[in-house]
Amino acid sequence: MLLTIDVGxxxxxxxxxxxxxxxxxxxxxxxxxxxxxxxxxxxxxMFAHAGIDVDSLDGICLASVVxxxxxxxxxxxxxxxxxxxxxxxxxxxxxxxxxxxxxKAVGADRIVDAAAVQHLYGGPACVVDFGTGTTFDxxxxxxxxxxxxxAPGIGIAAEAxxxxxxxxxxxxxxxPPEAIGRNTTHxxxxxxxxxxxxxxEGLVARFRKELGEEMKVIATGGLAEIVAKETxxxxxxxxxxxxxxxxxxxxxxxxx
Numbered sequence: 001m002l003l004t005i006d007v008g009x010x011x012x013x014x015x016x017x018x019x020x021x022x023x024x025x026x027x028x029x030x031x032x033x034x035x036x037x038x039x040x041x042x043x044x045x046m047f048a049h050a051g052i053d054v055d056s057l058d059g060i061c062l063a064s065v066v067x068x069x070x071x072x073x074x075x076x077x078x079x080x081x082x083x084x085x086x087x088x089x090x091x092x093x094x095x096x097x098x099x100x101x102x103x104k105a106v107g108a109d110r111i112v113d114a115a116a117v118q119h120l121y122g123g124p125a126c127v128v129d130f131g132t133g134t135t136f137d138x139x140x141x142x143x144x145x146x147x148x149x150x151a152p153g154i155g156i157a158a159e160a161x162x163x164x165x166x167x168x169x170x171x172x173x174x175x176p177p178e179a180i181g182r183n184t185t186h187x188x189x190x191x192x193x194x195x196x197x198x199x200x201e202g203l204v205a206r207f208r209k210e211l212g213e214e215m216k217v218i219a220t221g222g223l224a225e226i227v228a229k230e231t232x233x234x235x236x237x238x239x240x241x242x243x244x245x246x247x248x249x250x251x252x253x254x255x256x
Contacts, residue, residue: 001016001017001018001052001056001057001058002016002017002057002058002059002060002061002247002250003015003016003017003057003059003060003061003077003081003083004016004017004060004061004062004242004243004246004247004250005060005061005062005063005073005077005085005246006062006063006064006109006112006242006243006246007030007062007063007064007065007066007069007070007073008030008065008066008109008131008132009030009065009066009131009132010029010030010131010132010153010155011027011028011029011030011131011222012027012028012029012030012073013025013026013027013240013242013243014026014027014028014043014046014243015240015243016050016052017243017247020247022240022243022244022247023050024046024050024052025240025243026046027222028042030066030069032066032068032069034072035072036072036073036075036076036079037076037079038076039072039073039076040075040076040077040079040080040081041080043076043077043080043081044080044081047081054080054081054082055082057081057082057083059083059085059086059250059254060077060081060083060084060085060086061085061086061088061246061247061249061250062074062077062085062086062087062088062246063087063088063108063109063112063242063245063246064087064108065107065108065109070087073085074087086249086250086253088108088111088112088246088249089108090104092249092253093249093252093253094111094112094114094115094249094252095115095118095119095143095248095249095252096111096114096115096118096143096144096145097142097143097144097145098111098144098145099140099144099145099146099147100145100146100147106145109129109242110129110135110137110145110148111145111245112242112245112246112249113127113129113137113220113241113242113245114127114137114139114143114144114145114245115245115248115249115252116238116241116242116244116245116248117139117143117216117218117241118139118143119248120238120244121216121218121236122141122143122216123139123140123141123142123143123144123216124138124139124140124141124211124212124214124215124216125138125139125211125215125216125217125218126138126139126204126207126208126211126215126216126217126218127139127218127219127220127241128200128204128217128218128219128220128221128224128234129219129220129221129224129241130153130154130219130220130221130222130223130224130227131153131221131222132153132155132156133150133151133152133153133156134150134151134152134153134154134196134199134200135148135149135150135151136148136149136150136151136203136204136207138207138210138211140211141212141214146211149203149207151199151203154173154192154193154196154223157192157196158170158171158173158188158192161188168184168188169184169185171185171188171189171192172189173189173192173193173223173226174189174193174226175189175193175226175229175230176189176190176193178190179194193226193227193230194230196227197227197230197231200227200231200233200234201231201233204217204233205233216235216236217233217234217235217236218234218235218236218237218238218241219234219236219237219238220237220238220239220240220241220242221239222239224237224238224239225237225239
């Protein structure tokens with residue numbers, strides 16, 4: 001059994017694989033102040049709740065875009081799950097050629113997503129990841145990571161709006177009855193949800209002009225399903241794409 005861990009700025013996503021099948025999966029808040037023991041106990045609690053014995057774990061594959069937390073999570077895995085994770089960084093086989101001007105500047109999760117797309121869907125493709133930021137990643141027809149675009153995430157945009165406008169309150173990110181909000185709650189929901197739909201449609205159209213009409217569009221991240229319901233341009237919704245990529249990279253590094 002393989003444990004995959006994606007350490008993001010807002011959430012840590014974990015999933016257990018039996019072969020190629022994804023079983024229990026979890027999302028937990030990223031706590032930048034937590035110590036290895038705190039993360040370790042949380043991991044143990046998740047395993048216990050799922051009725052899984054830690055001894056059945058064969059390995060751990062980890063990607064992190066939060067450098068100060070990488071070592072903390074690795075230590076938690078080592079001390080509580082009795083395994084040293086394979087951390088996706090330079091020197092790890094990913095099967096992805098990076099064409100970015102500075103390959104080291106590309107987040108590990110972007111490369112992991114590209115590995116998943118290359119194996120599961122093929123290129124050319126655009127991956128739209130609804131996380132802390134809303135990122136758009138371009139994968140060529142040969143499965144190479146070309147580059148992308150980065151926009152503020154929906155959560156960041158909402159928090160900036162609420163914190164700077166005294167009369168605006170926090171709202172749930174749900175679909176309003178109409179695009180034209182007849183009250184402040186619906187007006188905010190319209191701007192956030194439909195506004196980001198417009199952002200996605202516009203950037204996907206620009207990527208398609210550069211990558212070709214055959215470009216596939218894959219949506220991932222916590223808000224992927226909510227946004228995908230409002231537009232036809234998100235052709236494939238794969239909320240656990242990064243975990244699939246970690247499974248694939250683990251296999252590449254443990255082949256034979």
